[in-house]
Amino acid sequence: MKRLNGVHLSHRKHTEDHLTELFPTPKSVQIPMQMHIGAPCKPLVKIGDYVTVGQKIGEPLGEFSVPIHSSVSGTVTEIVDFRAPNGSLIPSLVIVSDGEQAFCPDLAPPEIHSKEDLVAAARESGCVGLGGAGFPTHIKLAAKQPIDTLVINAAECEPFITSDCRQIMEFPEDIIQGIQLVMKHLHIKSCRIGIEENKPAAIKRLADCCRNLEHIEVRVLPALYPQGAEKVIVYHTTGRIVPEGKLTADVGVLVLNVSTCAFLYQYTQTGIPLTQRRVTVDGDAVGRPCNLMVHIGTSIRDILAYAQYDPDQVKQLMLGGPMMGVSLPSPDMPLCKQHNAVLAFTKTKQIIPTACIRCGKCMDACPMNLMPMELERAYRAKDSGALEEYRLHLCISCGCCSFVCPAKRPLTESMLLAKNFLLDSAKKGESKE
Amino acid sequence: MKQLHISPAPHERRPMTTMQIMLRVFIALLPAAVVGCLTFGIRAAVVIAVCILSSMFFEFLCRILMKRPQTITDLSAAVTGLLLGMNLPVDIPFWQAVVGSFVAIVVTKQLFGGLGQNFANPAIVARIVLLVSFQESMTTWRMPHSDAIASATPLVSNEASYLDLLLGNTAGCIGETCAIALILGGVYLLVRGIISPAAPIGFIGTFAICTFLAGNDPLYQVLSGGLLLGAIFMATDYVTTPITKSGKLLFGIGCGALTFCIRQFGGYPEGVSFSILLMNLLVPYLDRMTKTKPFGAMPHRKEAKSHE
Structure with missing residues (x-):
């Protein structure tokens, strides 16, 4: 089998041997009404309301949306518009904690007897892909296509991030139980856990757990x-190839992140929805790189302070890994469900693009076997025909092309801009007709 | 906390730059250039120096006149100058060498928009312009290790031994004579991942097979003239050759076949420059012919569109 292209990165998984620490209950949390791909939720509480841990505070609007739950017990003090790193404004609830962490009395483990039960439970739990994309898990589980293989994504290929690795090291049984839960109710025959070779301890842990399965x-x-990816x-x-425009379900595969899978099992046992997650805090501006179990909505500033960062030295902040993460304008924003890492760096490099020399390194690095230099050229010429001809829509924004480019051209950025350009021109075309 | 730096993903870059690539090509060319200087004496070194310095000067001047960012530090002009110098006979008048640099940098490269935009290899165009303009000085060769004028290059005389060809102990352009040094430079570039072997293999392979079929000595023909210099260093120029591996291979095959035809049937004893130039012109077509097949791409575009 031919291996897809990619790039070798320096792993810097400094925190892989650090036991996850429980982050103390924050004084207040700010919970955005959208922490998933899909429509934002409608707030269910008003200013002044008392909420408990696990209480549903955001009602999903639309199929792709999942509910949002309070991560602390306390009082709703404010509803503010939160500017997400992607620029959109999201209403979010500010909840001042009373320190009690009283659980919502309605919480109970769901009873699951069928696929429909599992899908409903996954949705009620507020579960989204914990690997970074924030895709609602229930949509994946509800796929109509016949699924015969479950792929558990434990690759964790971005540098620094070890939150999935710590999940495997600390609670491997949850993962296995989660796999069996999904396999049982979706009638899936086989499961493959994909993990990168740079995590030998985690591989051994998983292999030990799967020995008799x-x-x-x-x-x-x-x-x-x-x-x-x-x-x-x-x-x-x-060995299955997902064809252009299709989903993994179309080739009979369901992919779940390893932490997502473990959370699903936990939810079926405790009934506590997604109010906490494991997050890696690292980077050279962080004094004590660690993995933390953090309440959703905790301020990034508090998380960094806990990890003893140096506020005067920080030049760049990132949510997610250095390849696909977003860089933050300020640490005063909440940690959301899909954020698996907070990175702080003291150095930044001014990147000055020079002319493309057609070396083809971007093409050799592209896992989708695209030709980024041609796509960039087509985008700069605003040539939508060429953008489609070179299959822009297959780009997964992994960043490999920009990473390898010796001319430091912003290729990945151009792909994103080109996708928006195509969307815009499609809209314009429709409005003209 | 001061202003935080915002950048689009990815936030990391591999350290390799255009300048470092050019530097490696420059280093790879040095063995052959040094052998050329040792073979043909101090004037060879001066010719090469004149070419490099005038090329860099023209690059510098053009960027200023065109009010574009200065690109002299990317070393591409230095590589062009070195290549040009290696493609000239040792006794060429210096002013003609400067004309060559002008043609390479100003006419072929900067007037088309600078590095990355030139449709043909600057050093090749310069060599061809000099060859047709100053035929006498471009075809006057010197014997190795002496001041005597050589009657002909080994390509014409057919009298050199393999050992002489390998060691560069023959008449010819400054940088094209020593096969061992050229191959050494090529291996260095291959190991460093700067070039792919597709074009040189296609070039040399096709040429050798054609020569053999025509009843000539393929090894002798490959080792003599500018074939190795062209195949290893000019048919692998990023800007003026196809991007994909199959495109590069086709490019090399075309170069090899054309070189054979010119050497065998043409009026010039040497055909490497012309064949590379002609193939340079086909690069946009080769690129389109050899597009990659994206992972999971379906043959019918409309089907995919309707799904989105």
Whole structure:
């Protein structure tokens, strides 16, 4: 089997041996009404209301939306518009904690007897993909297509991030139980756990847990970024190619992040929705790199302070890994469900692009085998025909092309701009007609 | 906390730059250039220096006149100058060498928009312009290690031994004679991942097979003239050759076949420059012919569009 392209990165997984610490209950949290791909939620509480841990405070609007729950017990003091790093304004609730962490009395483990039960439970739990994309899990579970293989994504291919690795090291049983839960109710015959070879301890832990389970197989994959990209891990674990415009479900595969899978099992046991998550805090501006179990909505500033960062030295803040993460204008924003890492750096590099020399390194690095230099050229010429001809829509924004470019051209950025350009021109075309 | 730096993902870059690539090409060319200087004496070194310095000067001047960012530090002009110098006979008048640099940098490269935009290899165009303009000085060769004028290059005389060809102990352009040094430079570039072997293999392979079929000595033909210099260093120029591996291979095959035709049937003893120039012109077509097949791409575009 041919291996897809990718790039070798310096892993810098400093926190892989650090036991996850419980982050103390914050004095207040700010919970955005949108922490998933899909429509924002409608707030269910008013200013002055008392809320408890796990209480539903955001009602989903639309199929793709999942409910949002309070991560602390306390009083709603404010509803503010929160400016997300992508620029959109999201209403969010500010809840001042009373320190009690009283659980919502309505919480109870769901009873699951069928696929429909599981889908409903996944939605009620507020579960989204914990690997970074924030795709609602219930949509994946509800796929109509026949699914025969479950792929568990434990690749964790971005540098620094170890939150999935710590999940495996600390609670491997949850993962296995989660796998069995999903396999049972979705009638899936086999499961493959894809993990990069740079985590030998986690591989051993998983292999030990799966020893007597013949339907679950651990696939050790080369540490080649972006191994954890959905289409890439599906191909490398099952050999199946997701065709253009199709989903993994169309080739009979369901992909779940390893932490997402473990959370699903936890939810079926405790009934406590997604109010906490594990997050890696690292970077050279952080004095004590660590993994933390953090309440959703905790301020990034508090998280960084806990990890003893140096506020005067920080030049760049990132949510997520250095390849696909977003850089933050300020630490005063909440940690959301999909954020698996907070990184703080003291150095930044001014990147000055120079002319493309047609070396083709971007093409050799692209896991989707695209030609980024041609796409960039087509975008600059605003040539929508060429953008489609070179299959812009197959770009997964992994960042490999920009990473390798010796001329430091902003290729990945151009792909994103080009996608928006195509959307805009499609809209214009419609409005003209 | 001061103003935080905002950048689009990815926030990390591989350290390799255009300048470092050019520097490696420059280093790879040095062995052959040094052998050329040792073979043909101090004037060879002066010719090369004149070419490099005038090329860099023209690059510098053009960027100022065109009010564009200065690109002299990317070393591409230095590589062009070195390549040009290596493609000239040792006794060429210096002013002609400067004309060559002018043609390479100003006419072929900067007037088309600078590095990355030139449709043909600057050093090749310069060599061809000099060859047709100053035929006498471009075809007057010197014997190795002496001041005597050589009657002909080994391509014409057919009298050199393999050992002489390998060691560069023959008449010819400054940088094209020593096969060992050229191959050494090529291996360095291959190991460093700067060039792909597709174009040189296609070039040399096709040429050798054609020569063999025509009843000539393929090894002798490959080792003599500018074939190795062209195949290893000019048919692998990023800007003026196709991007994909299959495109590069086709490019090399075309170069090899054309070189054979010119050497065998044409009026010039040497055909490497012309064949590379002609193939340079085909690069946009080769690029389109050899587009990559994206992962999961379906043949029918409309089907995919309707799904979105």
